[in-house]
Amino acid sequence: MxxxxxxxxxxxxxxxxxxxxxxxxxxxxxxxxxxxxxxxxxxxxxxxxxxxxxxxxxxxxxxxxxxxxxxxxxxxxxxxxxxxxxxxxxxxxxxxxxxxxxxxxxxxxxxxxxxxxxxxxxxxxxxxxxxxxxxxKYPPVRREIGKEGDIIAVTGTFGDAAAGLKIMSNEARDKAYRRKFLRAFLFPKARLAEGVALSRANVLSGCTDSSDGLALSIYNLIDSSEGRDMGVRLDLLPHSEELERFCLKNGLDLSELVLHGGEEYELVAVVKRGRWKTAQGVVEKAGGRLLKIGEVVHDRGVWWRRGNELVKVERRGWRHFVNVR
Structure with a gap:
């Protein structure tokens, strides 16, 4: 089950x-x-x-x-x-x-x-x-992956909330950034102004929010697009500098927290090809930011360009009923 x-x-x-x-x-x-x-x-x-x-x-x-x-x-x-x-x-x-x-x-x-x-x-x-x-009066943005060449973008960095969870669970320590990570976990933000601005500008092919992890959110976008053999290539992992230091100090895998940590509530948006500048502009006007992290490709799955190699990202994230029959 x-x-x-x-x-x-x-x-x-x-x-x-x-x-x-x-x-x-x-x-x-x-x-x-x-x-x-x-x-x-x-x-x-x-x-x-x-x-x-x-x-x-x-x-x-x-x-x-x-x-x-x-x-x-x-x-x-x-x-x-x-x-x-x-x-x-x-x-x-x-x-x-x-x-x-x-x-x-x-x-x-x-x-x-x-x-x-x-x-x-x-x-x-x-x-x-x-x-x-x-x-x-605007149609709601669907959870879809869009077309080849569309841009994958997010409204913030990932992994800080997962770091906060590890601190609260006594699995890691960091005096310098403890407050930052705990706030990310305990006080998440819904990106409402950004979502409304993107919808009204009609610049998106699809969108979802990420509560179960970046990787699973992207897979959800792909799976919701029935009949399309599309995937995503990630060119970078959106994370804070503080998270990188935190992972080095605690011997943690940065990609694990960013891709599979969850609890961020950032938007994972698919921006129509040719509409990036408009999308970025309306989000900034709304008081937010939009980070380009990859694009839609004609190869089903989620792929991460790690250095000179292309690695398939596992379909993992927060799931209930794991190992329940």
Whole structure:
């Protein structure tokens, strides 16, 4: 049993609606009504599998919100309403619930929108499910790989959050950059302004957000493009200088953290060939940055140009139900 098998099972329950603007395998679902595109995204966080021991509940609440908002960001849609369902243990108590809610409030202040409802239940483990809703006159950006020669770009560096996780799990140490890496892990950013700007400029062939790792995000873009025998060649791995020093100090593989670490919530965008300068310009105007890391090639898979050799990148990242039958 794995996530892909479960998704295929759910897809087969009924015929997919003809009015769908996004595929079943996308980051969100959308339909058009009254001249507007209505987009919905949902994400669930469970403490035992998604939360590191010692993480404050305000960070848990905020991160649950950011996960859902990030999905809408990749579609170029600004969230307007949220429904939040929580499963709460008795041990959390009202004080803990207030702390969790403070995290929800933090996200609302950052990204806007209104909490309009949800559900509560008693549970053996803390769980938070956030469903985000948004409308736009622009069609949502699909999770697709585009055409040969299109540019693969990201809105930031990768691996810092994975470094923060290793520090929190006592698997690595770094006094100099401890605060930077912990903040990357505990306080991720949804690239909403960047996603909206790219969508309105009509410069993308496809887009997704990266919560499960850069490599898996790119494979998701490829797999969502049915019938296209396309792949991606990475010409560089987007990482900070601090991460490089951190890996050297702790004897860690830099490429492992960048490609397979996860938890960044950066956008992985496919920019149309010939539209790079426009894409870069609108993102910078929105207060962000866009880094060119590779391009779409006619060779299925993800390939990394490491020095003079071309290495196939493993399809790995964060996955639930690993080794579960």
């Amino acid at each position: 794995n996530e892909d098998e479960i998704i295929r099972l759910m897809k087969g329950i009924n015929k997919f609606p003809e009015e769908s603007e996004l595929s079943f395998y996308d980051d969100a679902w959308a339909f058009r009504t009254g001249g507007q595109y209505f987009t919905i995204a949902t994400d669930m966080l469970v403490a035992s599998t998604d939360v590191v021991k010692g993480t404050g509940l305000e960070y848990v609440g905020r991160k649950a919100m950011v996960s859902s908002i990030s999905d809408l960001s990749s579609k170029g849609v600004r969230p307007k309403y949220y429904m939040i369902s929580v499963g709460l243990t008795r041990e959390i108590g009202m004080k803990g619930v207030k702390t969790l809610a403070r995290g929800f409030s933090m996200a609302i202040k950052e990204y806007g929108g209104y909490i309009v409802g949800g559900d509560t239940n008693e549970a053996d483990d803390l769980s938070v499910c956030v469903t985000s809703f948004g409308t736009s």
